[in-house]
Amino acid sequence: MAAALTGPFARELENNRSRFNAKFAEARWERPHLDPAAFRDVLVVVVAPIVEAVHAAAPDRTTQAAEALYDLALDLTGQDLLGPAARSAPVAAGWTALLPRLGRFLAEAPRAVAGAVTNALYNLANTSGARPEAWLGRMSALADHCPDAETLLTAGQVAAWRAGMAHYRAGALDLCQRLPPPLARIALGLPAEPEPLESLIEALAADPWLAPDRFGHSSPGPRSLSIVARPGAFRGFGGLFLRPPIVAAAGEYFLVSDGEDSWLLTADACGATFHRMSGVPTTSAPSPFTLGKDGVVRAAGRSKRFAELAEPTSHAGNATTLAVTTALSHSIFLVAVA
Amino acid sequence: MPKLQHVSAAPTNPHAAPPVKRFDVADLYQGPAAVERPGTAPEAPYDEKLRQAYFWIVNNAIISPHYDIEYNDGPNASFVVGDSQSRFTLPSGQSYSSFVLLPLLNFAVRRRCLLVGGPGRGKTASAILMAVLAGYSLRDVRRGMQHGQPQMTIADLLGNPLPADLVGAQSMDSVRIAWRKWLGMRVKIIDEYNRIPTRTQSALLTLMADNYAEVLDQIYEAPESAWYLTANDDLGGGTYQVIEALRDRIDIVVRALAFNTRFLKVLLDRIEQGLRPEELVPLQLVFSQADWDAMYAEILAVALPAEVRRRLEFFASQFEFFEPAAEQLEYKTKDTAKLAGADWRALASAETGKDKLKDLGAQTRNGLSVRALMTVLIFAKALAYFRGNRLVELEDLRQIIPFVLHDKLTPDLDAPFFEQPGHGVYRADRIGWIRRLFDLACAEYDRLDLDRDDPVAALQAEFEAGLEGLGEAEVRSRLVKIERLIGQWSGGRKLYGHVYDDLLKLKYLHQRYTNYRRWLKSR
Numbered sequence: 001m002a003a004a005l006t007g008p009f010a011r012e013l014e015n016n017r018s019r020f021n022a023k024f025a026e027a028r029w030e031r032p033h034l035d036p037a038a039f040r041d042v043l044v045v046v047v048a049p050i051v052e053a054v055h056a057a058a059p060d061r062t063t064q065a066a067e068a069l070y071d072l073a074l075d076l077t078g079q080d081l082l083g084p085a086a087r088s089a090p091v092a093a094g095w096t097a098l099l100p101r102l103g104r105f106l107a108e109a110p111r112a113v114a115g116a117v118t119n120a121l122y123n124l125a126n127t128s129g130a131r132p133e134a135w136l137g138r139m140s141a142l143a144d145h146c147p148d149a150e151t152l153l154t155a156g157q158v159a160a161w162r163a164g165m166a167h168y169r170a171g172a173l174d175l176c177q178r179l180p181p182p183l184a185r186i187a188l189g190l191p192a193e194p195e196p197l198e199s200l201i202e203a204l205a206a207d208p209w210l211a212p213d214r215f216g217h218s219s220p221g222p223r224s225l226s227i228v229a230r231p232g233a234f235r236g237f238g239g240l241f242l243r244p245p246i247v248a249a250a251g252e253y254f255l256v257s258d259g260e261d262s263w264l265l266t267a268d269a270c271g272a273t274f275h276r277m278s279g280v281p282t283t284s285a286p287s288p289f290t291l292g293k294d295g296v297v298r299a300a301g302r303s304k305r306f307a308e309l310a311e312p313t314s315h316a317g318n319a320t321t322l323a324v325t326t327a328l329s330h331s332i333f334l335v336a337v338a
Numbered sequence: 339m340p341k342l343q344h345v346s347a348a349p350t351n352p353h354a355a356p357p358v359k360r361f362d363v364a365d366l367y368q369g370p371a372a373v374e375r376p377g378t379a380p381e382a383p384y385d386e387k388l389r390q391a392y393f394w395i396v397n398n399a400i401i402s403p404h405y406d407i408e409y410n411d412g413p414n415a416s417f418v419v420g421d422s423q424s425r426f427t428l429p430s431g432q433s434y435s436s437f438v439l440l441p442l443l444n445f446a447v448r449r450r451c452l453l454v455g456g457p458g459r460g461k462t463a464s465a466i467l468m469a470v471l472a473g474y475s476l477r478d479v480r481r482g483m484q485h486g487q488p489q490m491t492i493a494d495l496l497g498n499p500l501p502a503d504l505v506g507a508q509s510m511d512s513v514r515i516a517w518r519k520w521l522g523m524r525v526k527i528i529d530e531y532n533r534i535p536t537r538t539q540s541a542l543l544t545l546m547a548d549n550y551a552e553v554l555d556q557i558y559e560a561p562e563s564a565w566y567l568t569a570n571d572d573l574g575g576g577t578y579q580v581i582e583a584l585r586d587r588i589d590i591v592v593r594a595l596a597f598n599t600r601f602l603k604v605l606l607d608r609i610e611q612g613l614r615p616e617e618l619v620p621l622q623l624v625f626s627q628a629d630w631d632a633m634y635a636e637i638l639a640v641a642l643p644a645e646v647r648r649r650l651e652f653f654a655s656q657f658e659f660f661e662p663a664a665e666q667l668e669y670k671t672k673d674t675a676k677l678a679g680a681d682w683r684a685l686a687s688a689e690t691g692k693d694k695l696k697d698l699g700a701q702t703r704n705g706l707s708v709r710a711l712m713t714v715l716i717f718a719k720a721l722a723y724f725r726g727n728r729l730v731e732l733e734d735l736r737q738i739i740p741f742v743l744h745d746k747l748t749p750d751l752d753a754p755f756f757e758q759p760g761h762g763v764y765r766a767d768r769i770g771w772i773r774r775l776f777d778l779a780c781a782e783y784d785r786l787d788l789d790r791d792d793p794v795a796a797l798q799a800e801f802e803a804g805l806e807g808l809g810e811a812e813v814r815s816r817l818v819k820i821e822r823l824i825g826q827w828s829g830g831r832k833l834y835g836h837v838y839d840d841l842l843k844l845k846y847l848h849q850r851y852t853n854y855r856r857w858l859k860s861r
Contacts (some may be wrong), residue, residue: 019476020579022617029611072371079370115373122369171363266361289548 005044008059009051011067013043019072038083039074045094046082047073053103053111057327061107068110076118085290089120090132098136105149113149120160128240129231129271130164138163142186155179159188162212164271173205188212208268208320209336225297225304228321228338231265231272232256234330239331240274246314247323249284253315254323256332267318267321287317289335297322297335309333340532350688382622384633385723388446391471391623392724395438399467400460401604404595404605405433406769407737409725422763432725440592440741441468441566443720445525446633449713450546450587451563452745455594457570463616464527464677465566469617471527472564479527482520486533488577492541495534496521496551496558505672510555517558521551524563524630531567531584533577543584589713591744593769640719641728643791650714650735652788653779654696655839657747658705662688667841672704685750692832694754698775698782699835701755703748710746718744732780740772747772793823794840801847805854813855820848 001244005013026058028034038276047069076082076091094117099106104114117135117139124132138159139152146152154175159174176184182192190212200215209228233239241258248255254265256274263274288299295310298305299322310325315324320337367373382390396402409431416427437460444451445468453461462483469479484495497517507513515830520526528534534542546565551558567588569580607613625633662685663674675685682703694700717738722730750810753766764771783789797820824844827837 015477016475018614019617022612022614025612026618029607029613076371081370112373115371116367118371119367119369119373121367122371153367157366160366161363165366167361168366171361175363320719 005048007048007052009043009048009066010060012063013050015063015072016067023071023074026165027078028072028264034074034078035083038085039077042073042083043070043079046092049100050103050106050114052109052297053100055103057103058107062108065106065110069106069114072111072114072118078199081118083124083253086126088122090121091135093133093136094118094121098139101140101143102152105143105146105152108149112151116153116156120156124160124163124165125162127165127273129166129273130160131271135159135163138187138189142183145183145186145192151183152178155183155187158184159189162187162189162270164273166268166271166273167266167275169208169266169268169270170205173201176201209338211269214269223337225299225302225307225335226338227308227333228269229267229272229334229335230329230331231274231334232331237330239330243326244313244330244334246326247316247325247332248314249287249316249318251283251285252318254318254332256325265332272334284316285318287319287322289317291315291322291324299337302337306333306335309335339393340474346833380575384625384629385726386640387623387625388442388633388724389726392434392442394620394623395442395467397434397699398618400438400464401597401600401601402435402437402460402595403601404435404437406436406595407427407434407439407738408538409433409691417762418581435595436741437464437592437595439700439721439724440590441465442471444468444566444590445471445564446566446724447637447716447720448524448562448630448634449589449716450567450589452591453568453594454591455570459594459597461568461594463528464592465525465527465529465568466616467619468564468566468793469523470529471623471625472523472525473624474523474525474632476617478523479525482523483527483529484520486528486530486577488533488535490534490538492538492553494540495538496545496553498574499554499556513554515553515556515558521545521558521560523690524627528561528565528567532569532580536578536581539578539581541585543581546584546587562715572794585644585745586707586709588745590717590741592741611699632857634798637723640684640723640730642719643713646730646732646735648788648792649732649780649783650711650718651839652783652836653739653776654706654711654714656775656779656835657702659699659833659835659838660685660689661692661710661833662686667838668708670838672702676704682750686752692834693756696782696835698778700751701771703750704746706743706746710743714739714742736773736776736780740769741778743772744768747775797847798843801850805850808854810855810858813851813858816852817848817855820844820851 022074024034024036024039030034040145050069051062051066055062073082080087081091082095091195095114098117099114102113102117116298120135121132124130124135135156137258139156142152142155142159157168158175158179159171161168176188176197177186181194181197187193200212202214203210203215207298232241233246235242240261240263241256242260243258245256245258248257254267256263256265261276262278266273266275290298291309291312292298293311294305296305297309297313308329309324311326313325313327315322317323320336324333324335326333360780394410408429410428410429411431414427414430415425416425418424419426439463441453453464455461465509466476466479466483468484470476474482484490493805495518497515500514500516503513528542531539531542541551545560549560549562551560561826608615658671658673660672660675661670663672663678663680664670675682686700689700699705714735718730718734721734721738722728725734749765749771764774788795797816801818824841827841831837
């Protein structure tokens, strides 16, 4: 059991004791499994430091923050996202490691900021290939530079793309242009420099396989065809597929099926994500790529043989990427000029 | 039972899913925690917020499944039930529970509401909810609530002089008063006000009427407030008789209706779960001082169309006129008879020649005060505003009038109207009686075709166009028109309340034109 609660949060709980008790009673009526002792621990260990951070940043906002954080923590404990039965470690980490660093933003909009951080971590944790810990680190860095909660959350969306949420690529690039350049650079994982971003954004938009930190770096030789990513794995090893999948074009994305289920695959230099869906029509897109049975890929005057792509079971291309599957792998091979 | 802290949102219009998913980076922040981005949550319009508060209260807090304020959108289903052949209607429009709606409107227009009904019917709970909507904590509300009791002194109600000042002061000016905190609250609750001693009631009257408190020559200016008084007895009886001036200051009367036993399960749930709705009012329903002021300004801006106003004028004109009270027309009022302490029955029986069933004024012992009419206007605007309209409709007036005039119109229970078959029920049902009065007034208004043929309104419109530049000949012509109209009416036409008001209006116009003509001649 956690130690006794003291400090500003304890005072808020004391001042509105009956109201907070009534909220718990109501929540427990809805979710009978809600454990009072577990929730008490959440309040003491998780919520109290966050309220203290708000109190330190803006004492006059303590009451609102305590109320909002109590409500949200109660809701999330009821959903087993906080507390001893928490089923999402990144969410718990966000509450213990990140939110106490966001005192001034929480003072501004406690429920909105805490809820947004929670949801972002939940989505990152539940997106195969995403890296919630990277997002947590980047948000901590952004917190020192953002002027307000709205800007922080906007930068957080860009950071989420960089943390592996490849499907947010177009939106994140749009948001980069709305952010002050130093903040956009931090969100992209670059040093906070004030130079304009236009050329960087244009380059990133044109080439999904250009990593932001590679922009402007002179490469030792001409760019060549290479396998840029191998997303997907056998379900028995933590992946999605029961058997080696096949791939088809679906606009700018790829449609992947293992015969049981279908997913939309989005991929770029930041990561690759699968999104379960059904009934999506296959639509071919203009593509410069061709693939031979021997595993030779040709595109834009370039040619290269990949032994692992010999005897492909399926392949599909779009303007920048060729996706290939084989009978010997549960991964999708993504080939691009990089 | 719905989650108490949930405020239902209007349903959205669903669309078919697109064939290929479009990813939106905003989805990053959608998930198990229900939130809105800072700065993106649109503040609900105040009328919407008021409606949200109403529906939250009726769905979660006060079990009042009575839709006695009925609105219809087109035809409705209607049935006759029981030996008394009572009409039971199923409204086709959104209808409301007066017990919840009227305290809420009172909160919006910061007036004085009396909640009457037997013990344990939610009167105090309703008042407490209004204070919570104003943003006060439950603890502050409970501390601020004044409980009427026979030993309640003025000091209990308003505050005490500081003992040190009382001993050492050289003059009254230097005696400081420790004013009670509740005086500064925007929602003031007096529980069981009819148990307050008469002298303390007078202090309360000053506070309610003029918004200030006085102790030992020291004045406390109270802010504008919404008042809630509760009483178990409809007639204001109790330990002490409520002084008439205090009763007159009450703007609207709300009756706590009986509990419907079909809803006992909800009570059981609350007991078992220890749920207390007043502790769970969602914060988004709370009106800050700025919200409250802005909402009030919007309510005042709701328009009352001339045709609706005329109906109210016609209705209100029925009651004050009392032909036997005086010789001169201006004094032929019930107020004259009352001030003289004359025998009401003797005077009323002296009134002959008129159809006492047709004369609506014969049903009351008094007329309507200016304050009562102003209250009708403000609550009619509030009801229209609550319904999302910016114009008062006739039905708004019809629905609100019985509650505003509940304690303002005193029925003459000896009047022939109450002797009519089926009318006995109106002796006890004042809401139904006043609504019936309004319906009868509207029927008479229609019969007289006053919407299309109202000569006094035409003369008034002519006058309101202004006197500037008006020649003497035109003035003379208008004077002749007025005199001719009065002449037509004087030929045996019965004098009813509305005719009385019209005559006095014509006299007013005549006088204004006469004075103007004198001025023209003197130039």
